[in-house]
Amino acid sequence: MKTRRIFLQKAGISALALNLSPFSPLLGANEELNMNAMDEKPLRVAIMGLGSYGSRVARAMKDCKRAKLVGVISGTPSKIEAWQEEYNIPAKNCYNYETYSQIKDNPDIDAVYVITPNGLHKEHAIGVANAGKHVICEKPMAVNASEAKEMVDACKAAGVKLLIGYRMHFEAKTQEVIKMRMNGEFGKILFFQGLSGFIIGDPTQWRLNYELSGGGAMMDIGIYSINGARYMIGEEPIWVTAQETKNNPEKFKEGVDETIQFQLGFPGGAVASCLSTYSMNNLDKFFLNGLNGFAEMQPSTGYGPIEGRTHKGPLNHPHVTHQTTQMDEMAAIILDGKKPLVPVDGEEGLKDMVIIDAIYKAVKEGRKISLV
Template sequence: MHSRRDFLQKLTASAITLPFLPKATSLDEFYSKPYDGPVLRVAIMGLGGYGTRVAEAMQSSKMAKLVGVISGTPSKIKDWQSKYKIPEKNCYNYENFDQIKNNADIDAVYVITPNALHHDQVIRVAKAGKHVICEKPMAINAKEGQEMVDACKKANVKLLVGYRMHFEPHTLEIVRMRKAGELGKITFFQGLSGFKIGDPSQWRMNKQLAGGGSMMDIGIYAINGSRYMVGEEPIWVTAQETKTDPQKFKEGVDETITFQLGFPGGAVASCLSSYNINNLDRFFLTGDNGFAELFPATGYGPIKGRTHKGELNQPIVTHQTVQMDEMAAIILQGKQPIVPVDGEEGLKDLKIIDAIYAAVKSGKKENLKL
């Protein structure tokens, strides 16, 4: 049995460098010294496989602390209370978590539930006056995503999306090289994201919960990656769907989609998202003067890469630890990440996903306005 969590299962070791943590030039320096600055107190909503991974990684965070849980499963709440020393007053279920508005010990909620639940849950958290971190995809379509962005703005709370790769050192080195002109004029990006999914009864194979299939789950990495690797927003998309097993992949649950993106500077992207092809996790970026490749590109680690200058030797990081410390700095100190992780960033990906599904149906080029 395989799932995305199996596909991305290798949790990595501590890192050495990181661009944004306050008053530190390296993770070694940051984590070796006492920290007495502000701490983001986080409740996790959704105590499944990835919620567990985030919770474990947060034990090494200095600027973010797990202080609460929200779950529909009482036994999980009890287990987490015991393991992470979470007080009873910081435990909620899906019916009563609006009451976090009265809990001064919780600053933010990390929503890690099935895609179709994000919209209502994020809006409820915002109305309760708490900052929100939402797993990707932020919603199941751009309309819902816009409503989430608007709700958080109205409530004057931050909305961030769980784009852990935006803080990954190999990724950021390629972004740096591209920005510095070391690759020359960018001409092409390839993003391959996929694996063979197992249990057909899991929520990711349920259109009502997932909002789609492989595109919503794993294809979003190639979509998002194309944007921060090329350094522009795409202006058109074309797409084609292949379905070899309609019994397993029901109506509305895409098995494999290939899609192409065009960028204003002339670069093009060729990408693939699949729930039925293994050994796909590769980004390739090329320009007039050089290239960069990540393979694996988005797994939990270790990320590996090379460029026309040789192998990339950036530190190996525990992505979720770095992500939570960086997001704490964004929320508490107004830090500006190199690659955005806010709700507007998530909304752009949703607009592209909407256009990809439209292009599959129409067979035509769909224009994008992000």
């Protein structure tokens, strides 16, 4: 059997990986003071998977107040050496995919952020949980709902927290729209549109390898529209329909979706119409329409500044690097028991996986799939 290191290297794990300090405008004075008082106790994090997104998270953590990068897990010794030098990581906090279970004996690591390919999330997350460390797992949390449920159960059994890398749940402009919806400022919600896509490059990268990715664009970028529909509308969908278009079967092999249009129905009567694709650029837009108002965000989920407006005018919160905010907020969840505005726990990730399973089933069977 191939080792994980060989498996990851053959799959091109080092290829392009496509997937706050608390933002004080949204915090009360007392909450800011409380969080500042706890700055001296950081969440000590090891990153597992040192590809492009792992590097992005590491850079963002340099500005964190509550989270600190203290360890790494990788199958590539040269990457470990480079990270040791750049982030001042001691050798005792460095592991590979065969030795990371030994973190159970390392009191200097509190949590591990799993940023390996989707197909390895279950194995790695459960391994971390069994070592007694909290798990932060990049989305999608698994390749299907069954695996996601195993992860949730394993973390509960181990008595550790499982959080999913939903950075947008902490982004200031996104939170402002969610709060407006919660306060009834849009009136009855009628419609949501989510457009998520880009033209993917290197055909040999792991995201186009079904065994590692579990799918195609839906597993990478489409999940943003699924999750966005849920937190923007504020309900859980009760049915899904979906249609797939594949124009390049050589690049997008069996099981790897190129473009899927999907629709979600919600109990309050709202409908979501969404597009997930690896073949079109300039698709990063959310639109929420209510009886009394609207919200439009474009870009809506990209790494850079989010731009948005509502019927009341533009959203003007300053941009803070999403992963910085995410890691500080997750530290507060783990260390302080803080309750986020929108959940980021394993159950939240599992809900998205149930919907993704249903979308793939709707494509295959050509019919509406009930989610209740």
